Amino acid sequence: MTSLTLAFDDNLGYPDGLVGHLEQTVAGATGRPTSCDTLSFHDLGAMIDAFTRDDAQLMFLPCGCLPSVGVPLKVVAQATTGDDRSTSLTSVLVAGAATTADSVASAAGLRFGCINRYCTTSYWAPQFLAREHGTTVGSLTDPVWVGGFDDLVASLTDGRADAAMVWRPYLERHPDVAGHLRELGREADLPAPMLVARPTLDAAVLEALDAVAPFAASGGSLFNGLAAPDLVAIGAFIEQMEAVQPDIAVATVT
Numbered sequence: 001m002t003s004l005t006l007a008f009d010d011n012l013g014y015p016d017g018l019v020g021h022l023e024q025t026v027a028g029a030t031g032r033p034t035s036c037d038t039l040s041f042h043d044l045g046a047m048i049d050a051f052t053r054d055d056a057q058l059m060f061l062p063c064g065c066l067p068s069v070g071v072p073l074k075v076v077a078q079a080t081t082g083d084d085r086s087t088s089l090t091s092v093l094v095a096g097a098a099t100t101a102d103s104v105a106s107a108a109g110l111r112f113g114c115i116n117r118y119c120t121t122s123y124w125a126p127q128f129l130a131r132e133h134g135t136t137v138g139s140l141t142d143p144v145w146v147g148g149f150d151d152l153v154a155s156l157t158d159g160r161a162d163a164a165m166v167w168r169p170y171l172e173r174h175p176d177v178a179g180h181l182r183e184l185g186r187e188a189d190l191p192a193p194m195l196v197a198r199p200t201l202d203a204a205v206l207e208a209l210d211a212v213a214p215f216a217a218s219g220g221s222l223f224n225g226l227a228a229p230d231l232v233a234i235g236a237f238i239e240q241m242e243a244v245q246p247d248i249a250v251a252t253v254t
Helices: 018-030 044-052 063-068 120-132 149-155 168-173 203-209 231-244
Strands: 002-009 034-041 058-061 074-080 088-095 112-114 163-167 182-191 194-197 225-227
Touching: 002 018, 002 044, 018 034, 018 203, 034 044, 044 058, 044 063, 063 120, 063 231, 074 203, 074 231, 088 120, 088 168, 112 120, 112 149, 120 163, 120 182, 120 231, 149 163, 149 168, 163 168, 182 231
Parallel strands: 002 034, 002 058, 112 163
Antiparallel strands: 058 194, 074 194, 074 225, 088 163, 088 182
């Protein structure tokens, strides 16, 4: 019997049908009955701790978590999104109507909404965009913390935050709000969340996990499936993180 536990970010969820797909894939490849439980986390630091303790052998997590993971990772797959089932994301820098900001440079000093320090689109993307424009974007050393994607959009209309970088599908999902926001810039080609495993797993299970992608989700979640990981894009993302925060130590990724 193979028993696995998948830890995941409750803000992201995971592709619908993934748990059953994992069980069937591993069982089919190893010839052993397989069960996969799930652990939901809002605090991603606690999720990473659970993975480090081996309370979970798999994680579905944003790539922005990589500096906080202290153990080696095997990237099994990446999430896909959109009609083209892309493994890349675009984050849009938007400012509230009460501000006068009209460019990336003029966003310096604004109160920035941010989901958490692990978020690819709301925490890391603004730093990358600022570096590209030779400026500093907002108060990222003391951001306005919000509860998730929906709350990030809401923070721009209720006055808690002046600006934020928002994953593009969320602006498209809230056209009534997006119409009152001013777009200042975009950061594209950000890597989608990853499905990762502990490299210390049973060798037969690790080999089976290589066959998890491609996978088409049953619908309803933020992500519509899995694809083979784009390790080149993930490596470029790691280089960007190290460029904006030189003191970080990023987990070993294979």
